[in-house]
Amino acid sequence: MTQPLLSIDDLHKSYGSEEVLEGVGLEMEQGDVTVLIGPSGSGKSTLLRCVNRLTEINSGRIALDGQDVTGTDTDVNELRKQVGMVFQDFNLFAHLTALENVTLGPKKVLGMDAADAEEAGRTHLEQVGLLEQADSYPAELSGGQKQRVGIARALAMDPELLLFDEPTSALDPELVGEVVEVMRDLAAEGITMLVVSHEMDFARSAASDIVFLDDGEIVEHGPPEQLFQNPTAERTEQFLSRLHAHEETA
């Protein structure tokens, strides 16, 4: 039996007295694209942030490639080299050009020399279709372009796992497509992705697994066809019908 790339076991997390995650378990194989869906406040983003330890857990176990993620002696910076993250608000470094955003990590964290980092950085910008904007500052880019730079920045670290925290929800509707397209390309290339998103188009076409999270626990977990067409839990069904209703009015 091969060891899963990411395994989460009985994860608990609370903020004060409010329990956000109540015993979540999840496994991902190399190349999996898992999409987390669920109502707002269900703990999706928190779960994501526990994986690269932007948030500390209360109890449970997270292992990446068999290595304990949450241990006190785990080197978080070492862990974060292997786990890239794409943010809802992009969080591009405002004082750096697109290319410098992409090369900062390789230069300062991986210790690459400037010329190599730039060459690799240009390749990553090309991968997201933004080579021509290499010298633009974030403020000069559209939302969709910013998010694509955000993806290139995460890719530049050559991570084993990419986390996407609602990557399209801060975007104008007409800009969502370009970001989804890039994500779909990455999925096709076999990059392992854990995605919090309600972008159904992406979920249907690129996801290997859909996880429905509600009230801090995983209600349903399955391949997209099954979960979308024949949800077993009533809560899933209700959530999906609300989502469809919203999609049709939008």
Place this chain on the structure above:
Amino acid sequence: MSTAESTTSPNPGLRDRVGTVFTVRPLTVGLALFWVWVLARWTTDFVLAGVLGLDRGTPFVPAAPFLTTADTVASLAAPLGVAGAPLVWLADTLRFAADATAYLPALAHGIWTTVLLTVFSVCLGFTLALPLSVVRVYGGRWARWLALSYTELIRGTPLLAQLFVLYFATSLTQVLRGVPGVGVGFVPAQAFWVAVISFTLNSAAYQSEYLRASLESVDGGQLTAARAIGLSKLEGIRYVVVPQGLRLALPSWTNELVYLIKYSSLASFITVQELYGRTSTIANETYQYTELFVLVAILYLALVVSASALMDRVESHTATAGVGHTRQ
């Protein structure tokens, strides 16, 4: 220029050109002349006089022509009575110019000391202020408290009192006197260094406040993103937060520089012969208080305007779209 103004202007191009010709140029020319004079003065008195064995502080322009012209103008004004007032004023101005030619060499030395004092203090102050502000924003509870106490202590007491404490109440002067090289040749004597230390400690507190405010205004997501690519907290602060904070702090930092140019005059109270100190010494000997203090006001103004102009250039040079206020 506000956006509203520039959009309502019928021809912004013309407006800019007019602005360049009538407002920017005279200032630039004036400052250029001022600095040519200052540098010529320093070169002559500090370098050439030594090499060629000349007298130091010989005025570039003799006072006599101004005085003879002033006398002529005054004699023309005398028969005109009240109507001659403009001529009297002209004669007075010429006499002022004559006095100025005599005093300016000494004041140029004062400018040298003032510039050194300000540059040393503001730069050393900055090297203390940066870690201080980082501690204020990101430090642990005790470190934050310590940094805050320092800042409040310094900002809550008069600079002159701080200067006097260091100069009179500590053995700093004796210690500095013992340092080899102090007061030898071009190196100023111990009182100057006491002033530098005092101004550095003072300026660090003020600068750290400006920097703290700027660091705090950098969006929190910036550090989160830095951490997410594997930078340590300190690296994230260094490579991501501080570069943005410094750009945001530039306008208030310029303020601090301008303040310090003028506050450095307090060093005269501990015998440092900087610009104000020299002026005051000469005034006490000649009783020409009005002339000298008008003159020194003009020189301080030139220094301050130069500093603002320089910082304006730094600001536009480091301007980055989306970081701080981008000028139209």
